[in-house]
Amino acid sequence: MSVAARFGRVTNQQRRCVCPGSYDPVTMGHVDVITRAAALYDEVVVVVLHNNTKRGTFSVEERMKLLDSALTAVPNVRVAAFARRLLVDVCREAGAQAIVKGLRSDTDFAYELPMALMNRHLSGIETIFLPGDPRFGHVSSSLIKEVAAFGGDITGLVPAQVQAALLARLQNPEGS
Numbered sequence: 721m722s723v724a725a726r727f728g729r730v731t732n733q734q735r736r737c738v739c740p741g742s743y744d745p746v747t748m749g750h751v752d753v754i755t756r757a758a759a760l761y762d763e764v765v766v767v768v769l770h771n772n773t774k775r776g777t778f779s780v781e782e783r784m785k786l787l788d789s790a791l792t793a794v795p796n797v798r799v800a801a802f803a804r805r806l807l808v809d810v811c812r813e814a815g816a817q818a819i820v821k822g823l824r825s826d827t828d829f830a831y832e833l834p835m836a837l838m839n840r841h842l843s844g845i846e847t848i849f850l851p852g853d854p855r856f857g858h859v860s861s862s863l864i865k866e867v868a869a870f871g872g873d874i875t876g877l878v879p880a881q882v883q884a885a886l887l888a889r890l891q892n893p894e895g896s
Contacts, residue, residue: 734762734763734815735761735762735763735817736761736762736763736764736765736814736815736816736817737757737760737761737763737764737765737816737817737818737819737820737848738764738765738766738767738807738810738811738814738816738818738819738820739753739754739757739764739765739766739767739819739820739821740767740769740807740810740819740821741766741767741768741769742768742769742770742776742783742861743766743768743783743786743787743861744776744777744778744783744861744865745777745778745783745786745861745864745865745878745882745885745886746783746786746787746790746861746878746879746882747856747859747860747861747864747877747878747882748855748859748876748877748878748879749822749824749852749853749856749857749859749860750790750822751790751791751879752822752852752853752856753820753821753822753850753852754766754791754794754797755791755794756850757820757848757850758794758796758797760820760848761796761818761820762796763796763797763798764794764796764797764798764820765797765798765799765800765814765816766787766791766797766798766799766800767800767801767802767807767810767814768780768783768784768787768799768800768801768802769801769802769803769807769810770801770802770803771803772803772804777865777886777889778885778889780801780803781801782885783801784799784801786879786881786882786885787799789879789881790879790881790882800814806842807819807835807839808839808842808843808845811839811843811845812843816845817845817846818845818846818847818848819836819839819845819846819847819848820847820848820850821836821847821848821849821850822849822850822851822852823849823850823851823852824852824856824857824858824859824860825857829849832847832849835847836849856877859877864877864878864886865886868883868886868887868890869890874886
C-alpha cells in the first residue's frame, strides 16, 4: 500500500500553527517551544492574546517587539495580536491547522487539557503539546517579574533584550 493510499493525499498546503500566549514577558521557555514548533511547521503565528481589562507589565505592542527581537533567527515566525476573540477564531483567520502549547509540568497539562478539548469541540482544531526544556521548567513570566522586582538574577531565563526592557520598566513603572 502506498503512503498516499495509507495516509491520504499529500497536498502542497502550507502547514501553519498558532502559539498563543500573553508573553508578558517572553521567556527562554517560550522561545524554545516556538523555535521547536518552527521546525515542525512551515509557519508559526505567535499570537499575543490580551485582555483589555488587565494592565500588563508591557503593552501589547512592546510584547510584540520583544518577541520579534527574540525570534529574529527563526525566519518562519510571525507575531500578531488579538483581543476579545476565541482562539479557534484566530486560528481560522490565520489559516492554522494546529495550536502548539509548551508544557512544563503535569500542572500545565491539567490546566491546558480542558482548553484543548474545548477548542477541538468548537472547531476540530487539534492542540499539540510540546514538553518544555527541563532547563526552563521553573520559569514563568510572572515568576520572572517577581524575581527581577526583588533584585534576583534572571540572566539566561529571558532573552537579553527582554531582561534589559524588564529591568528598565521596573526602575520606571510609569514609562512606556
